[in-house]
Amino acid sequence: MDYLKQELAPITADAWNLINEQAKQSLAGHLTARRFVDLDGPKGLKFAGIPLGRTEPVAVEEGLLCGVNKIMPLVEVRVPFALDLGELENISRGAQDPDLAPLEEAAAKIAAFEEKALYHGFDEGCICGLAKSSAFDPLPYPGNAEDVLETIFLGIGKMRLASVEGPYSLVLNPRRYGELIKVIRGYPLRKQLLNLLGGQIYIAPTIQESFLVSERGGDFVLTLGQDLAIGFDKVAGDQVQLFFTESFTFQVLQPAAVVVLS
Numbered sequence: 001m002d003y004l005k006q007e008l009a010p011i012t013a014d015a016w017n018l019i020n021e022q023a024k025q026s027l028a029g030h031l032t033a034r035r036f037v038d039l040d041g042p043k044g045l046k047f048a049g050i051p052l053g054r055t056e057p058v059a060v061e062e063g064l065l066c067g068v069n070k071i072m073p074l075v076e077v078r079v080p081f082a083l084d085l086g087e088l089e090n091i092s093r094g095a096q097d098p099d100l101a102p103l104e105e106a107a108a109k110i111a112a113f114e115e116k117a118l119y120h121g122f123d124e125g126c127i128c129g130l131a132k133s134s135a136f137d138p139l140p141y142p143g144n145a146e147d148v149l150e151t152i153f154l155g156i157g158k159m160r161l162a163s164v165e166g167p168y169s170l171v172l173n174p175r176r177y178g179e180l181i182k183v184i185r186g187y188p189l190r191k192q193l194l195n196l197l198g199g200q201i202y203i204a205p206t207i208q209e210s211f212l213v214s215e216r217g218g219d220f221v222l223t224l225g226q227d228l229a230i231g232f233d234k235v236a237g238d239q240v241q242l243f244f245t246e247s248f249t250f251q252v253l254q255p256a257a258v259v260v261l262s
Contacts, residue, residue: 003045004231009240011232015091019083019103023230023244026104030111032204033118033130034222036169036215037250041224045247049073050223074225075125076247077113081106082239103230103242110228110244115206118222118250119171125249130211130220131260133252135162138262141210145182145189152196155212155259162256164214169199171211177203210261219257224248 006016041047055067081102091098116122121129136158142151156168170193172180180190180201193201199215213220225247233241252258 004229004245006230006232009232009242010085010235011088011240012092015088018091018098019100019230019242022100022103023107023228026107027111027228030108030205031114032171032202033115035200035202036171036213037118037220037222038217039224040221042227043223043225045076045226047074047225047247050249050251072126072249072251074223074247074249075117075122075127076226077110077245079106079110079113079244080233080241081243082236082241085235085238085240088240106244110246112206114246114248115204117248119204119207119211127250128252129250130213130252130258131209133255134258134260135255136259138209138260141176141261145179148180148189149192149196151261152193152212155261156196158259159212159214159256164219164254164257165216167198167215169202169213169215170197171202171204171207171213173207173210174203174205176210177201212259212261214254214257216257219252219254221251221253222248223251 009016011019049071052070052072054070056070058066058068060066083102084099087095087098087100117125117127117129119129120131121127139151139155142148152170156166159165159168180188180193182189190201226245228244228246231243231245233243235241
C-alpha cells in the first residue's frame with residue numbers, strides 16, 4: 001500500500017478511473033510551464049532533495065575545515081477536497097455527468113501553485129522562478145500590436161548574443177494572447193510571431209507579464225518526486241475526503257534562456 005491509499009477508499013474501480021481521468025483533463029488546461037521545461041522524474045515521494053555539488057563552509061575550530069553539502073529541497077504540496085459518496089455510486093450505475101466540481105477546483109488550485117512557483121518563485125521552498133532568474137533586464141511589453149514583433153525580435157537577439165539558440169516560445173496571459181488575432185500588414189500577427197519564434201505560443205492564466213523562453217532544452221528543469229496524483233484521506237458522513245498532492249522543485253540552469261516582457 002502506498003501513501004495515496006486509493007485502495008482503502010470506498011470508491012469503485014469505475015469511479016476511480018473517472019476521477020483520475022477528470023483530474024488529468026483538469027490539470028492539462030492549467031499547467032503551461034511543463035510544456036517547455038525539462039521534466040526529471042518522478043523519483044518517488046522519498047526523494048527529498050537535489051545535491052547541488054557545492055558545500056557551505058562552516059566555522060568550527062582553528063586548523064579544521066568543514067563544509068555542509070548544499071541541497072535543493074523538494075516542496076510537497078497537498079490540496080484537500082471532498083466528493084459526495086452518492087455521486088460516486090452513481091458512476092457505477094452508469095451516470096455520465098457526476099458532480100466532480102470540487103475535484104476540478106482542487107486541480108486548478110494545485111496547478112496554480114506549481115505555475116506561480118515556476119514563473120515567479122517560491123522563496124520558502126528555495127525556488128527562484130523564471131522572472132527572478134533572467135540574466136536580462138525586462139523588456140517593456142508594447143501597448144500596441146504593431147510593436148510586438150519588434151520587441152520579440154529584440155528579446156531573441158539578446159538570447160542569441162548569449163549563445164542561447166532556439167526554437168523560442170512565448171508565454172502570454174489570456175488578455176495579451178487575445179490581442180494576437182489582429183492582422184498586421186495583411187498577415188495575422190499570431191502567424192508572424194510563430195514564424196519568428198520557431199516554437200509555440202502558450203497561454204498561462206496565472207501570469208501578468210510575459211516570458212520569452214528558449215526550447216532548445218537543458219535550461220530549465222522541473223524535478224518531480226511525487227507527480228500530481230489523488231490520494232484518499234477518510235470518510236466523513238456522506239462524503240469521501242480526498243486530496244491532490246505532488247512534490248517538486250525547479251531550477252533555471254541557464255538564466256540567459258529567458259527574457260521577461262513586463
